[in-house]
Amino acid sequence: MSSPAPRRPREKAQVLDETALDRALTRIAHEILEKNGGAKDLAFVGLRTRGVSLAHRLAAKIAQIDGTALPVGTLDITLYRDDLGMRGTPVIRGTDIPFSIKDKTVVLVDDVLFTGRTIRAALDAIIDLGRPTSIQLACLVDRGHRELPIRPDYVGKNLPTSRRETVAVRLREHDGEDRVVIEEPEEA
Amino acid sequence: MGWTRKDLLSMRELDAAEITLLVDTAASLQEIASRDIKKVPALRGKTVVNLFYEASTRTRTSFEIAGKWLSADVINFSASGSSTSKGESFIDTAKNIAAMSPDVVVVRHSSAGAADLLARTLPCAIVNAGDGAHEHPTQALLDLLTIREKKGHFEGLHVAIVGDVAHSRVARSDIHGMRKLGMTVTVAGPPTLIPPFVQELGAKVSYRLEDAIGDVDVIMMLRLQQERMTGGLIPSTREYARFWGLTLDKLARHARSDVLIMHPGPVNRGIELSPEVADGPYSVILDQVSRGVAVRMGVLLLLAGRKEGDGA
Numbered sequence: 001m002s003s004p005a006p007r008r009p010r011e012k013a014q015v016l017d018e019t020a021l022d023r024a025l026t027r028i029a030h031e032i033l034e035k036n037g038g039a040k041d042l043a044f045v046g047l048r049t050r051g052v053s054l055a056h057r058l059a060a061k062i063a064q065i066d067g068t069a070l071p072v073g074t075l076d077i078t079l080y081r082d083d084l085g086m087r088g089t090p091v092i093r094g095t096d097i098p099f100s101i102k103d104k105t106v107v108l109v110d111d112v113l114f115t116g117r118t119i120r121a122a123l124d125a126i127i128d129l130g131r132p133t134s135i136q137l138a139c140l141v142d143r144g145h146r147e148l149p150i151r152p153d154y155v156g157k158n159l160p161t162s163r164r165e166t167v168a169v170r171l172r173e174h175d176g177e178d179r180v181v182i183e184e185p186e187e188a
Numbered sequence: 189m190g191w192t193r194k195d196l197l198s199m200r201e202l203d204a205a206e207i208t209l210l211v212d213t214a215a216s217l218q219e220i221a222s223r224d225i226k227k228v229p230a231l232r233g234k235t236v237v238n239l240f241y242e243a244s245t246r247t248r249t250s251f252e253i254a255g256k257w258l259s260a261d262v263i264n265f266s267a268s269g270s271s272t273s274k275g276e277s278f279i280d281t282a283k284n285i286a287a288m289s290p291d292v293v294v295v296r297h298s299s300a301g302a303a304d305l306l307a308r309t310l311p312c313a314i315v316n317a318g319d320g321a322h323e324h325p326t327q328a329l330l331d332l333l334t335i336r337e338k339k340g341h342f343e344g345l346h347v348a349i350v351g352d353v354a355h356s357r358v359a360r361s362d363i364h365g366m367r368k369l370g371m372t373v374t375v376a377g378p379p380t381l382i383p384p385f386v387q388e389l390g391a392k393v394s395y396r397l398e399d400a401i402g403d404v405d406v407i408m409m410l411r412l413q414q415e416r417m418t419g420g421l422i423p424s425t426r427e428y429a430r431f432w433g434l435t436l437d438k439l440a441r442h443a444r445s446d447v448l449i450m451h452p453g454p455v456n457r458g459i460e461l462s463p464e465v466a467d468g469p470y471s472v473i474l475d476q477v478s479r480g481v482a483v484r485m486g487v488l489l490l491l492a493g494r495k496e497g498d499g500a
Contacts, residue, residue: 076216079228079258079489089190089209090230090493092486094216128225
């Protein structure tokens with residue numbers, strides 16, 4: 001491989017700690033129930049990788065609040081990207097939605113909403129699997145810089161950022177801690 | 189670990205990590221076959237040309253389905269009915285097809301090295317779909333995917349490859365792939381059909397079917413390729429079937445109860461496989477074919493989705 005090793009990004013600020021992250025998810029769970037008048041015909045679809053963990057946590061919150069066990073699916077949008085061949089080897093990890101999304105209200109869950117291109121791809125991917133009643137979007141962080149007319153229905157934290165920064169959502173399941181931080185590239 | 193090769197020409201040139209990447213990618217794509225709408229837009233706007241100079245059912249069809257499920261435009265070329273019958277050479281035909289800017293050319297030819305020649309000549313990605321008795325890498329990959337799905341792993345498995353090894357590009361690709369993934373391979377057949385180099389590839393050799401199938405996880409039966417034989421290699425097909433044909437009786441007496449029976453197709457029923465075995469509970473022959481589509485989707489995706497200017 002010819003690409004140079006990426007410079008280690010520097011942590012600039014912590015945006016959410018463990019408690020704040022959990023509170024944000026609890027609020028989103030309540031908002032989902034409020035907006036949809038309960039948990040009837042709802043289903044979660046998480047975007048790989050961290051959206052899946054967040055979707056499972058939201059489903060657990062709703063089970064606590066409402067007593068309803070909602071199905072959670074996993075979506076890999078790699079095959080729907082608009083930049084294949086621009087980012088190196090596509091890594092396909094598979095879609096697993098073991099329930100029919102027909103006539104369901106699908107809540108898409110992603111960790112960070114940025115340009116909106118991932119969500120555009122996810123919408124196409126979902127619609128290829130069936131015809132849901134509606135699709136809603138939940139994200140833990142909305143960092144702005146949209147390139148498409150896409151907006152979230154549920155947001156954990158609105159976070160104005162500059163384009164050169166990255167927002168890293170670290171979750172227990174993958175990173176051993178629950179935390180959201182802003183990183184910026186180390187100056188050369 | 190990413191994919192950096194322009195072409196897929198052989199299992200020999202791949203390392204274990206590359207083989208695993210191909211198998212993993214294919215495994216993740218299998219889900220598409222169970223959808224109502226079997227189409228994803230990944231290769232929209234890409235062109236795949238199937239350049240087939242030899243007869244093929246499974247390979248050509250599955251490359252075509254794989255390309256179409258990924259939204260590529262797939263064009264089939266077969267030697268009969270083309271300018272080949274007017275005397276155009278292989279390389280001239282290929283250059284003319286390349287002049288129409290395809291992204292991937294899938295080639296099958298009766299001469300070993302045909303795919304390699306194209307890869308050196310044409311700028312697009314080349315997939316070897318079988319070149320003479322040399323290699324057939326996508327068949328080996330679908331065999332590997334089938335084995336992993338059924339057995340759960342590769343390391344430590346023992347495979348018997350039985351029959352006409354001398355004419356089999358599948359056997360060659362399988363031996364390379366299986367050895368690299370830590371499997372033991374025993375090759376078995378009449379001495380005239382066992383080429384001398386198989387030991388150099390790390391395979392054991394047996395000249396008795398009953399010995400070869402005794403303690404293996406997988407039995408890969410090969411087709412007796414009579415169209416490639418110039419004669420004198422076996423006394424008769426009846427004799428071959430008697431000594432080398434796999435029957436339920438031989439399986440029951442010599443093989444393990446959890447053995448998998450595989451065959452790259454097309455099956456000569458009654459010669460290398462009895463119909464009861466081909467259609468029986470140990471047989472995963474049709475599973476191999478289904479996985480073939482996923483493997484070819486994976487190969488097309490990795491080759492066509494490779495970053496411009498990546499690698500060699």
